[in-house]
Amino acid sequence: MLNVLRRRLNIPPRDQWRATIAKIIDDRVRIITAGLSIRELRAVMRGDPPTEKPNPRYKVITTSFIAHLRPRYYPQAATWFTHTYRLGFFTTFLFIVEVITGVILMVYYIPFPDQAYESIKAIESNVFFGELLRDLHRLGAEGMVIFSWLHLLRTYFTGSYKGPRTFTWLTGVILLLITAWLSFTGYLLPWDQLAYWAVTVGTSITESGPVVGPALNLLMRGAPDIGTGGLLRFYLQHVILFPLLAILFISIHYYKVSREHSISLPALVEETQRTPDQKKEDNRRIDLIPDLLSHEVFLVSLGIFIMLAILFFRGFASPLETHANPQQTPLDTKAPWYFWWLQGLLKIDPAAIIENLVNPVFETFGLGFRLELSKLLNSKFIMGLIVPPALVLTLMAIPYIDRNPSRLARKRPFAIMWGVAWVFIVIALSFMGTPQFGIETPPATRIIQDLAPEEGEGALRAIPYEELQQGIYVVGEDYGPDLCPTLAYQPDPEGDVNNVVVGCPNLTAVFREFSEKLFAAEADGLLPDLNASLIVEQFQFNLARVTPHVEWTDPETGDAKTYEHTYFLHQDRPREE
Amino acid sequence: MKRVQLEIVLGTILVLLSAAIVIILGAREPQRLADYEVQQRAELIEFGASVFVTNCTRCHGTQAQGITGVAPSLRDENFFTRRLAEVGWQGSLEDYIVSVVTTGRQISTRPELYAGGGIPAMPTWSEKFGGPLRDDQIRAVAAFIMNFEPYALGQVATLEPLLPPVDESTPEGRGQAVFVQAGCAACHTISGISTGNIGPVLDGLASRAGDRVSGLTAEEYIRQSILDPSAYVVEGFADGIMPQTFGDTLTDEQINDLVAFLLTLQ
Numbered sequence: 001m002l003n004v005l006r007r008r009l010n011i012p013p014r015d016q017w018r019a020t021i022a023k024i025i026d027d028r029v030r031i032i033t034a035g036l037s038i039r040e041l042r043a044v045m046r047g048d049p050p051t052e053k054p055n056p057r058y059k060v061i062t063t064s065f066i067a068h069l070r071p072r073y074y075p076q077a078a079t080w081f082t083h084t085y086r087l088g089f090f091t092t093f094l095f096i097v098e099v100i101t102g103v104i105l106m107v108y109y110i111p112f113p114d115q116a117y118e119s120i121k122a123i124e125s126n127v128f129f130g131e132l133l134r135d136l137h138r139l140g141a142e143g144m145v146i147f148s149w150l151h152l153l154r155t156y157f158t159g160s161y162k163g164p165r166t167f168t169w170l171t172g173v174i175l176l177l178i179t180a181w182l183s184f185t186g187y188l189l190p191w192d193q194l195a196y197w198a199v200t201v202g203t204s205i206t207e208s209g210p211v212v213g214p215a216l217n218l219l220m221r222g223a224p225d226i227g228t229g230g231l232l233r234f235y236l237q238h239v240i241l242f243p244l245l246a247i248l249f250i251s252i253h254y255y256k257v258s259r260e261h262s263i264s265l266p267a268l269v270e271e272t273q274r275t276p277d278q279k280k281e282d283n284r285r286i287d288l289i290p291d292l293l294s295h296e297v298f299l300v301s302l303g304i305f306i307m308l309a310i311l312f313f314r315g316f317a318s319p320l321e322t323h324a325n326p327q328q329t330p331l332d333t334k335a336p337w338y339f340w341w342l343q344g345l346l347k348i349d350p351a352a353i354i355e356n357l358v359n360p361v362f363e364t365f366g367l368g369f370r371l372e373l374s375k376l377l378n379s380k381f382i383m384g385l386i387v388p389p390a391l392v393l394t395l396m397a398i399p400y401i402d403r404n405p406s407r408l409a410r411k412r413p414f415a416i417m418w419g420v421a422w423v424f425i426v427i428a429l430s431f432m433g434t435p436q437f438g439i440e441t442p443p444a445t446r447i448i449q450d451l452a453p454e455e456g457e458g459a460l461r462a463i464p465y466e467e468l469q470q471g472i473y474v475v476g477e478d479y480g481p482d483l484c485p486t487l488a489y490q491p492d493p494e495g496d497v498n499n500v501v502v503g504c505p506n507l508t509a510v511f512r513e514f515s516e517k518l519f520a521a522e523a524d525g526l527l528p529d530l531n532a533s534l535i536v537e538q539f540q541f542n543l544a545r546v547t548p549h550v551e552w553t554d555p556e557t558g559d560a561k562t563y564e565h566t567y568f569l570h571q572d573r574p575r576e577e
Numbered sequence: 578m579k580r581v582q583l584e585i586v587l588g589t590i591l592v593l594l595s596a597a598i599v600i601i602l603g604a605r606e607p608q609r610l611a612d613y614e615v616q617q618r619a620e621l622i623e624f625g626a627s628v629f630v631t632n633c634t635r636c637h638g639t640q641a642q643g644i645t646g647v648a649p650s651l652r653d654e655n656f657f658t659r660r661l662a663e664v665g666w667q668g669s670l671e672d673y674i675v676s677v678v679t680t681g682r683q684i685s686t687r688p689e690l691y692a693g694g695g696i697p698a699m700p701t702w703s704e705k706f707g708g709p710l711r712d713d714q715i716r717a718v719a720a721f722i723m724n725f726e727p728y729a730l731g732q733v734a735t736l737e738p739l740l741p742p743v744d745e746s747t748p749e750g751r752g753q754a755v756f757v758q759a760g761c762a763a764c765h766t767i768s769g770i771s772t773g774n775i776g777p778v779l780d781g782l783a784s785r786a787g788d789r790v791s792g793l794t795a796e797e798y799i800r801q802s803i804l805d806p807s808a809y810v811v812e813g814f815a816d817g818i819m820p821q822t823f824g825d826t827l828t829d830e831q832i833n834d835l836v837a838f839l840l841t842l843q
Contacts, residue, residue, distance in 0.1 A: 047581030114712050125613035128606055290581050298584040301591040308598045322624070323713050539640065540724050541733040543626060568626040570619035 034067065035059035036289075044290040057289040070288050071258045077282035078263040079292075083158065086299060087151035088257075091179075092250065093303050094144040098182075099243065101137040109189065111235035113228055116191035117323045124320070135311050138318035141183050143307075145338045148179045156398070156419050159407030160264035166399035168256040171249050173396045178246045180338065185238035187336055188231065193455060196324035198335050199234070200226060205346070205384035213381075225326055267407035321455040330454050331441060335433070341426045343433030345387060349379040443521040444550040444563040451514060451548065452567055457575070459510050460546060464491060465571040467504035468536050468544040475515045475532040483508045510534075514548060527552040542571040618720065625721030628714045632702070635764070635775065641725065644760035646692045646820025647775075648699070652725035674719040678710070679703040693817040752838025755831045759823065767842065776819060777811045782842040799836050803827075 006013070012020050026037050033041065035056045043051050050057055061067045077083075108127055110119040123130040152172065155161055161169035188199040203226070207217040222229025257263060269282050286292060310316050335343050351373035358371050394401075404412050441449065452460035466489040473483060482503035491501055511534050522530045531551040539545040549564040578586075629641065636648035643650030650656060657670065664686055666673045681702060685695020702708040703715060710718075727733045745751055753770065756762060764775035786795035790809050793801065801808050806819035827835070 045581070045585065047579035118713065121617055125610055125617050128610070129603070131609070131613075132602060294581045294584045294588075298588040298591075301588040301595065305591040305595045305598075308595050312598045312602065323711070539626060540622075540721075541728050543622060543724065545626070566627065566630065568623040570623050572615050572619035573623060574616040574620070 033060065034064035047290060047294075057287060060289060067288070069254070069258065070292075071262060073285040073287045074263055074292065075265065075282060076284040076286050077265050077269040079286050080266060083266045084263060085150070085154060087147055087154050089296065089299060090303060091144055091147040091151055092254075093300060094140045094147060095246065095250065097140040097303075097307070098137060098144065101133050101140065102239065102243075104133055105137055106239060111189070111232055113191060113231055113324070116189065116231060120190045120192075120320060132311060135316060135318050136307060139307055139310065139316050141186060142338075144179055145183055148176050149338075152176060153419070153423070157409070157416065158264065159267060159409075159412065159415070161399045162402070162405065162407055164261050165256070165264060168253060168261070169399050170396055171253040171256070173392070175246065175249050175253060177392065178242055178249060182238060182242045182246065183336065183338065185234045185242065188226070188234045189238065190320055191231065191324045192319075192321040193324055193328075193330050194319060194321045196226065196326070197330055201343075202335060202339065205380065208378050208381040209385045210381070213385075264407075267409070271406060271408050271411075319455075331445075331449060337430070340430035340433030342384075342388060342429075344429035344431065345383045345433075346380060347432055348383055349374070350382055351377045351379055442563070443526045444518075444552065444561075447514065447517045447521065448548045448550070448563070448565050450517070451510060452565070459506075459513065460548075460567060461569060461573070462575055463504075463506040463510060463546075463569070464489075464501075464575070465542075465544065465569065466491075466501075467507040468538075468546065468569060469504060469507070470538050471536055473511050473534040473536070475511075475518055475530070475534070479508075479511075481508075483511060507536075518550065522552075525555055528555055529553040539568065544569045621717050621720045622724050624714075625717035625719070625724075628710065628718050629721050632710065633718065636699075638760060639757075639762065641722065644764075644820075645826055646690070646822055647760065647764070648691075649687075651722050652729045654729050654731070657726055657729045671719045671723050674722055675715055678715045678718060679712075680706060681708070692820055748834045748837040749841050750838075751831075752834035752836070755827065755835045756838060759827060759831075759835075761835075764819070777814060779839065779842055783840045784843050786840075796836060796840060799839050800832065803832060803835065 005011075029038050029041070030036065036044065037052070037056070040051050040056050043049070044057070058072055061070060061072050105123065108119060108123045108130070110116055120134070123134055127133075155169065155172065184199070184202060188195045203217060203220050206220060207213050209216060218224070220230070220233070221227075222233050265282070274282060334340070355371055355373055362369055362371065402412075402415055404415065406412055409416055450458070452458040467484070467487070469484045469487060471483075473479065482505070484504040484507070487504055488500055488502045490497060490499060492499060514532075514534055518527060518530055518532050521527045527550070529552055533549050535545075535547040535549060537545045537547075546567045546569060547564050549562070551560065551562050553559070554561050630639075633641070636644060637651055638644050638648075641651040643653075660666075661670060661673060664673075666676075677699065679702060682699040683697070685691050685698040688695040691698070700708065702710045704711055745754070756767070757770070762770060766778045766780065768780050782799070783795055786798045787793075789798050789811075790801075798809070804824045806821060807816050810816045823832070
């Protein structure tokens, strides 16, 4: 009776249960892992050889979608660390970090000028891990720019763009442009002074273009100035259009590498004589499962750890300046650092350089003719709209320009020299693009700016609130070693009660620096008839007003000049340690 | 140890370390959020103070103390305790400030107190309605004014701001103090002392005051202009802007000092 039921219900005899259950579990596991049994999984984790034949690890690659994107194996020589430095891998890793953190940030961010800045503030003060997410996103973005450049340089110097990989190189250059544009569009979103002016300066380049320039500028900004429309355009490009393009081109780029040509072999392996033993080792298969995969998981955990450690030890913090103000151009307008080379390029005026070279020659021969190129050529147009696209096109065309078939560094000295030269040119241009180069600020303004920059903290804002003792401190008067000798306060009343500061060392130091810089400028003849003071007032019970005030006679015109700037300092303002 | 195993072990250690960092950061997070909130409020007040000083002091006084006949004090007890009931506002005082600054006030709620019956009372400040300020600036100004609350309710003492040094022993010195304290500075410019631009510039007043009205000496003209501003209005300025009440609010001695001070403006 029981046996009949057992047969009907297909229940195996008692002594076969274990095996049956094991088989059921094994079937389920094989479905999830696309072909690996439990035993096989164990072997994979231990780095043991496959347990079955045919190799079930290759079956995973044939059957599963994700693994199908991956190669079955790379030859051992292609995986040398000193050949790739895993730069492309880390670029992709950072892209994924950007996607994940970006999607979470999107939940809190409002792309509207009235609210954008405040939503960023709210992310920092009102969202659990909000600051961490924003820092990760920003750090990842800058890292991605660095790694994509390094990846390009590596590919260039190992000559990996040659032969069948010319198209891969082309998609790589496109990805570099997409990365740069993603960073640039993201730059505007916090809607602070830094963002607003960097993007205003950046987009103004298009304005100088012929015929379509103004229209192009309007298309990018959405209005003559960046406003609601401009912010929305940049936002949509940042979160939809360019991420999609990036995914598309990463797919093409990666497909070429993984399925079509594999990673290039080191030139050393391809073009020099290798012993049979070396050859055997070079061509040894490094399988995706488990070797490549475990290595990649390790790299990912390393990447995550490094990023978190940088943020944990405060090695990086995303800047957030004051609210964007179209009426007030900051003293130092600067592009993101990875565009400094472009800014440096814009400071070059080719027309003037040619004029200066050619005109003296004309004069010596008495031709009575002057070349006036500047009237014909707008330097912003040339350096902003002609040269950079030309450089990009050249970069794309490198595989077609460089017909030297060899990839060994010593057999392509010109290419290597060119590469090194360009690295130095870009560094030099970046240096020229930094705000300190070539822009002059009046001395009084610069001295006060140095004490309390428009953005960031500076020595003046770092003065503890307790030291802001009311008074007019006149430059040149002798106040003794300390401005407030009768003061004594506890910097940390809730913690270390015994820690008492006597006098106001920080205020005194700031006053001293202010005085010394002014005297130095006076000695240089920049500020004759100097009359200056540092005025400290109490404005509200927890708010002080500090006014550095400078009067002098203009050395050129003889006019009396005054410059002062007012700073409000609240008791609870964030003061950097 | 095989390479695969080594990488799995190292990766596991790194993941654990990363998790530790996240846990430590998470434990600190509530405190960090609270600190940031306080700091952001402090920065908002600082920003509001600078907006206030550039835009509002002309009518509300250099430190929001108000100017008789022009605009009320924003730091007295009345403002913080009774104002909302007076105008029938249901929300918070901070929202009330934001609302009034944003839209301005077409007609004064207390016309008897202000010159010209309080028309126009207060301009619109939001750029939405043609004013110069963005929304975030207006919210900052409101935060700054709200920061007067402990002072207005007598809980803390705010030191008076530093004025240009005054020699209190002479009538001219005392007069200069009166000039600032009575609110004259809000509307009139005297180089080095004030920057108001509602009334005429007073630089060089003493040298031209004697020629303004025939039959009046410089001293008599200045005194008349303070006590009865409508008797003679300088060309280019409207009648009824300057408060008529200085005769009541200032003592005779203060007026004498003030005239003495103004007579020094050659």
